[in-house]
Amino acid sequence: xxxxxxxxxxxxxxxxxxxxxxxxxxxxxxxxxxxxxxxxxxxxxxxxxxxxxxxxxxxxxxxxxxxxxxxxxxxxxxxxxxxxxxxxxxxxxxxxxxxxxxxxxxxxxxxxxxxxxxxxxxxxxxxxxxxxxxxxxxxxxxxxxxxxxxxxxxxxxxxxxxxxxxxxxxxxxxxxxxxxxxxxxxxxxxxxxxxxxxxxxxxxxxxxxxxxxxxxxxxxxxxxxxxxxxxxxxxxxxxxxxxxxxxxxxxxxxxxxxxxxxxxxxxxxxxxxxxxxxxxxxxxxxxxxxxxxxxxxxxxxxxxxxxxxxxxxxxxxxxxxxxxxxxxxxxxxxxxxxxxxxxxxxxxxxxxxxxxxxxxxxxxxxxxxxxxxxxxxxxxx
Numbered sequence: 001x002x003x004x005x006x007x008x009x010x011x012x013x014x015x016x017x018x019x020x021x022x023x024x025x026x027x028x029x030x031x032x033x034x035x036x037x038x039x040x041x042x043x044x045x046x047x048x049x050x051x052x053x054x055x056x057x058x059x060x061x062x063x064x065x066x067x068x069x070x071x072x073x074x075x076x077x078x079x080x081x082x083x084x085x086x087x088x089x090x091x092x093x094x095x096x097x098x099x100x101x102x103x104x105x106x107x108x109x110x111x112x113x114x115x116x117x118x119x120x121x122x123x124x125x126x127x128x129x130x131x132x133x134x135x136x137x138x139x140x141x142x143x144x145x146x147x148x149x150x151x152x153x154x155x156x157x158x159x160x161x162x163x164x165x166x167x168x169x170x171x172x173x174x175x176x177x178x179x180x181x182x183x184x185x186x187x188x189x190x191x192x193x194x195x196x197x198x199x200x201x202x203x204x205x206x207x208x209x210x211x212x213x214x215x216x217x218x219x220x221x222x223x224x225x226x227x228x229x230x231x232x233x234x235x236x237x238x239x240x241x242x243x244x245x246x247x248x249x250x251x252x253x254x255x256x257x258x259x260x261x262x263x264x265x266x267x268x269x270x271x272x273x274x275x276x277x278x279x280x281x282x283x284x285x286x287x288x289x290x291x292x293x294x295x296x297x298x299x300x301x302x303x304x305x306x307x308x309x310x311x312x313x314x315x316x317x318x319x320x321x322x323x324x325x326x327x328x329x330x331x332x333x334x335x336x337x338x339x340x341x342x343x344x345x346x347x348x349x350x351x352x353x354x355x356x357x358x359x360x361x362x363x364x365x366x367x368x369x370x371x372x373x374x375x376x377x378x379x380x381x
Contacts (some may be wrong), residue, residue: 011072012036013058013161013193018067020053027053029217030067035195035210037072037160040187042196042208046240046376050217051197055163058195059088071160087154088163091170093146095138095153101125102134105152124152127186144175144182151183155190162187164196168203180206201241205229213237215374229287233276235365238285240374245291245334246283246365259364264330268305269359281367288335290361293324293353295345300356307355310334312347322346326353 013035020028028050035041043051056062058069060081069077076084095104103110106121114120125131128148138146147167154162167183168176184207187194198204204211205225212222213236221228221237232238235246249263259275261268263284270284277283292300296308313333314325317340324336324347336355338344347353 010034010070012039013195014068014070015054015058016068016070018054018057018069019065020050020057020062021065026217028057028064031217031219033212033219033222035161035193037193038191040184040194040196040207040209042198042204042211043214044198044201044204044211044240045214046199046374049214051199051214052165054214055088055165055195055197058161059086059163060084061088085160086163087157087159087161088165089147089150089154089167091166091168093138093150095146095149097138100135100137101130101141101149104138104149105156107153108157120156124156127155127189128152142175143171144179147171147179148182151186155186155192159192161193161195164194166198167196168198168200176200176203177206183207205241213240215240230361231274231363232285232365234373235283235285235369235371236374238363238365238374239372240376243288243335244285245288246285246371247332247334248367248371249282249284249364251277251280251282251364258359261364264328266305266307268362270362270364271360274360274363277364277366279367283365283367283369283371285363285365286357286361288323289321289337289339290357291334291336292356293326293336293338293347294356296352296354298354300354304359305357305362310353310355312349312351312353315346315348326355328355 015031015033018028018031031054043054045051053062057064060079064077068075102121105124106117109117109120125134128151130145130148133141133145168179171179180203196207211225211228213220213228215236221233228237229241238244247263249261251259252262253260257272259270259272261270261282261284268284294300309329310326312324313327316323321337321339325333326336327333
């Protein structure tokens with residue numbers, strides 16, 4: 001599901017060298033992308049990365065500066081929006097307030113004078129579990145119910161591709177999480193291609209089969225959610241998807257299976273297939289939940305990379321886990337997330353500790369990239 005050179009017929013959505021330039025900047029830079037038919041695909045990235053512009057070009061709402069868009073082998077680059085077998089679900093739902101739910105969903109079929117409207121709408125309301133709400137107006141429904149009406153209204157037109165533009169952004173956190181599962185269920189049942197644009201990492205990873213992480217108009221990395229999280233190839237992806245400890249190191253050896261790195265005077269090993277550094281210097285990466293914390297000299301269940309000399313500077317109890325900041329001898333604070341299973345000792349600020357992690361969980365990134373790239377500030381909204 002990666003971007004590939006043209007190789008014969010492709011029945012999904014294909015973007016080639018897709019570019020969008022505005023007066024002062026380039027929003028999308030020569031993008032190549034293949035989205036297979038029937039997949040749930042997410043374009044993930046921060047505001048201004050080009051993901052919504054890409055979606056709008058696929059929908060026909062924005063004209064590309066260059067490149068092509070093909071769907072099922074047909075060039076639709078310059079087709080009008082209504083000529084494309086594509087529908088879009090927006091964050092604000094765009095429901096007709098004067099029509100009840102049944103008529104909102106039926107609108108597209110009635111406009112095209114299709115037959116069998118009653119049965120099709122009933123089936124679609126059943127799919128989105130809103131049969132009992134059919135004669136209510138949109139204003140009488142909750143945000144989550146309105147979102148499902150918008151989905152039903154788009155799906156009843158049987159588009160080849162359904163575009164979802166930040167569809168859950170207006171919902172509160174708890175409802176958003178339940179709707180993530182709901183939309184994934186609907187996509188599985190109908191079997192259509194869904195392309196979902198979001199800045200929310202959890203949303204993309206919960207719902208999509210394939211995630212493309214965008215940054216400044218290009219795709220940084222694309223793959224399954226677990227692949228992107230466990231084996232990021234850039235510091236931007238490592239920081240944007242979750243949190244990472246990135247520690248400066250110097251490569252000291254390479255073999256077919258392992259790369260060895262002098263990390264602040266400590267020799268650590270990293271699997272060769274998780275090493276993405278070209279030069280002599282690199283960033284050793286480890287996710288906070290993969291780090292074990294213990295008393296100095298304690299035998300930790302993570303043979304391989306043991307890092308002594310830490311001091312806890314902060315301990316935050318967050319229910320399922322305790323999140324530690326540990327200052328290391330070279331001055332850097334590392335994050336450690338420890339599950340609150342009741343089997344591990346709890347540490348306090350000022351406690352001396354030792355850290356450890358299994359080599360197979362670490363990754364190595366190129367030192368030419370900023371260690372802060374992609375790091376997200378807490379959003380209070």
